Amino acid sequence: MALRGPLTRLLRAQPDAALQLRRRAHSVALVGAPLSRGQKRRGVDHGPATLRAAGLVERLAGLGCQVHDFGDLNFTQVPNDELYNNLVLYPRSVGLASQMLADAVSRAVAAGHRCVTLGGDHSLALGSVSGHARQCPHLGVIWVDAHADINTPLTTQSGSLHGQPLSFLLRELQDKVPQLPGFSWLKPCLSASDIVYIGLRDVDPAEYYILKNFDIQYFSMRDIDRLGIKKVMERTFERLMGRRQRPIHLSFDIDAFDPSLAPATGTPVLGGLTYREGMYITEEIHNTGMLSAVDMVEVNPLLGASQEAVKATAHLAVDVIATCFGQTREGAHIAFDELPTPSSPDESDSEQQVRI
Template sequence: MSLRGGLARLLRTRADAAPQPPRRARSVALVGAPLSRGQKRRGVDHGPATLRAAGLVERLAGLGCQVHDFGDLDFTQVPNDELYNNLVLYPRSVGLASQVLADAVSRAVAAGHRCVTLGGDHSLALGSVSGHAQQCPHLGVIWVDAHADINTPLTTQSGSLHGQPLSFLLRELQDKVPQLPGFSWIKPCLSASDIVYIGLRDVDPAEYYILKKYDIQYFSMRDIDRLGIRKVMERTFEQLMGRRQRPIHLSFDIDAFDPSLAPATGTPVLGGLTYREGMYITEEIHNTGMLSAVDMVEVNPLLGASQEAVNATASLAVDVIASCFGQTREGAHTAFDGLPTPSSPDESDSEEQVRI
């Protein structure tokens, strides 16, 4: 039996020992998180509205999903939000916004929805993963991104918190992460073995050290070129679910794609995922039946060189989300369960001649 076949059978038959929240069939909660304080560029807070305008709700409804759009969260901007360590930007604003998002995601998952968080910048994963883990403490995270986003506040070169969320969530790094103002509520909820990266190609020196020292599984674009995306996904599931089923949290930065496909984003890096590779990732995650939450982040309509560039980026993001919930490149077969028959099957040959 192939590795892929063995994993598929394992995922279908092995029961998870951890209790799971109740689920409604194909029920999807949309939570807008227009968070922009985690980075320096303007416009990413318009991401949720851009994705809705690109037809996200209609696409999911067309797949048979029961869509519950809870609108955008209201994030309070903290006045006089001073730099931490003369470098880290807006810690109080990001910390408070992430706490609000964590509560919203936790409630959505507890109610039985699969939660889609629409960003906003990638610092929002502080809240989305934390809230998800409140209901599913044994979750696994698939982080699809050009960047590792695992700098600490003491190793960051930019000061932007969208490049740091995983350092606050990782148990192994807690003695390396200082207490930022606004972050006292955050409790580390992931171990190094709970994370798999896909698509890396711009990793800072400290991040590379962390990945290696703590043996975090990652697949760079070179690995994808070398192994192929099918083998990458097989190894991803072996890492996260080789021993037991567990809920999956997919955190997808649109800059994982090559900039030729997703130009309207803040930190594009050449040599990214193709459309086919991106869709294969999400199709395979959907096929596990264990996807519980999705982040779609860093769509920034103010950074597109033209309206066509913005539309292409938003359409691609909608395709990613739809693929997470059953859209396939073979067609979305949701309500077709039989072929029609001719209205007059007993028409005689003579009648047919007269009709002709």
């Protein structure tokens, strides 16, 4: 699809960054991040293996991508990892794992790859976004999720760090976020204007306060119903790239989809994205030419009611990633430049007469 409007003018006016990203468009690094300590449910650490088993590598290779699968990072639980403030779970384990992931993502982007982080729970964005920002300090984040994940350690009700990553990453919240053990390495790298949410429908009171008072752009499912997904994406790009071109970090929680499509996940919420809406989001992000990193998180094969439910969730996640790298609903095809022309008829008229 051709780009139109302000984004077209922007890409024409500032070609350097887009050209740099397009040059590495077909080099994709896969980094497995089987992080599970950011939440309470077992099984999300099996997410990377589940996505690979669903044919992710083969799908990307079929799109012409040069896939560099770096395997899974080896996260270890820190012993005696006590609660922070008698509530926040596994801060040292999550902090150490996020630091390892930040280093891995930074190396992948520096090496010229577009990096896909396979989760794991959504606390991994602490590492993936931080590592990406080391190489691309002006990046913009599109956060596709049923949840805002922007509670602070002082407002969280669950204590799970997968509901808090953006509070640590946002500069405007640093006087509201305490220093957790294991987090001394982490520095905020985003401003409120760098983030757009899509698909929200389960937002805590403190999170709603943050979204409103810090002027963070978000599109709830009601907004998607009201505006349509096309207008949502136009406004997303206007917000993130209306003034300057920048790399995009897509952080996609599979629970953004309706649970009827993605049942094998930890915190499903009714009324989510349809398949068509989800694919349109990633098609449009791909069409910008500015996608630099992707998180795919919260696929949990232990929470599927059946093997079919697990497969449906995993294949949906693979579709999301593949669409980020060029799969379209018109078909993903190899290069086809010219139709063949017959050199001669199969049978001459005379041969046909003889047969008659």
